[in-house]
Amino acid sequence: MSDLPLDLVEEILSRVSATSLKRLRSTCKQWNTLFKKRSFSQKHFHIAPKESMVLLLKEYRVCSMNINLNVSPPSVEFQGTLGIKDDSHSNLGQVEIVEVYHCDGLLLCATRDNRLVVWNPCLGETRWIQLKDECRRYSTFALGYENNKFCRRNYKILRYWGWFHDHIPDDGGRFRFEIYDFRSDSWKVLDDVPDDRFPPVSVVSLKGNTYWFGSNKKDFLRSFDFTTERFNHL
Numbered sequence: 001m002s003d004l005p006l007d008l009v010e011e012i013l014s015r016v017s018a019t020s021l022k023r024l025r026s027t028c029k030q031w032n033t034l035f036k037k038r039s040f041s042q043k044h045f046h047i048a049p050k051e052s053m054v055l056l057l058k059e060y061r062v063c064s065m066n067i068n069l070n071v072s073p074p075s076v077e078f079q080g081t082l083g084i085k086d087d088s089h090s091n092l093g094q095v096e097i098v099e100v101y102h103c104d105g106l107l108l109c110a111t112r113d114n115r116l117v118v119w120n121p122c123l124g125e126t127r128w129i130q131l132k133d134e135c136r137r138y139s140t141f142a143l144g145y146e147n148n149k150f151c152r153r154n155y156k157i158l159r160y161w162g163w164f165h166d167h168i169p170d171d172g173g174r175f176r177f178e179i180y181d182f183r184s185d186s187w188k189v190l191d192d193v194p195d196d197r198f199p200p201v202s203v204v205s206l207k208g209n210t211y212w213f214g215s216n217k218k219d220f221l222r223s224f225d226f227t228t229e230r231f232n233h234l
Contacts, residue, residue: 010034014043018122025123035123038152055082055121060096060112062121082121084109103143103205108157110141118143118155129157129180132187138162142203142210144226155182156226158210160199175199179229194222194231 004012013021013031021044025032034040054065064079084095096112107119116129139161146154162175177190200212200222214222214233221234 108143
């Protein structure tokens with residue numbers, strides 16, 4: 001395909017599955033550069049055949065599974081573990097993960113040694129996030145992004161942390177919400193926060209925003225808008 005015009009190459013590659021694109025990254029520098037362009041990512045998302053991938057956290061590793069519902073009975077195939085590279089540590093490929101959060105193909109992973117990494121399992125790319133006050137505190141996270149059509153998508157991380165006894169705040173709830181901005185590479189504390197009794201659990205991401213069940217005398221649905229950086233009671 002080296003003799004083909006670049007726009008034709010882009011048109012062909014945009015129809016290749018994400019799994020196959022990952023294997024092609026190392027074959028051509030020009031293609032690798034193309035894959036990193038936002039315009040190509042958007043085109044590939046809309047045109048390429050959709051693949052169903054089920055990920056399972058087992059023994060501190062993210063495992064890939066293939067579930068086929070088109071046969072009777074449905075089949076489940078274990079495809080192996082997915083490794084995270086960490087150039088700052090000597091134990092490459094041995095990153096132990098305790099929690100995983102998902103947003104549009106990206107995984108936010110909390111490690112066993114109290115570190116945080118954002119991981120694209122399709123491309124094998126990672127970004128390690130520096131945590132503040134990570135020791136001896138219970139934390140839970142959410143991954144989302146700003147919905148702004150005029151600029152490149154900016155991802156953010158919402159963090160809830162505090163000192164807990166049996167997961168219930170003591171002394172009025174010594175906890176806080178912080179947000180990490182990928183663009184500025186910085187954390188900041190949110191001031192206008194809810195006084196829910198329990199921390200966010202079963203967090204789900206949808207179109208850049210985060211949702212979870214809250215509880216304060218009655219159960220309800222809580223959401224966080226990463227564009228306005230505000231909490232909502234639904």
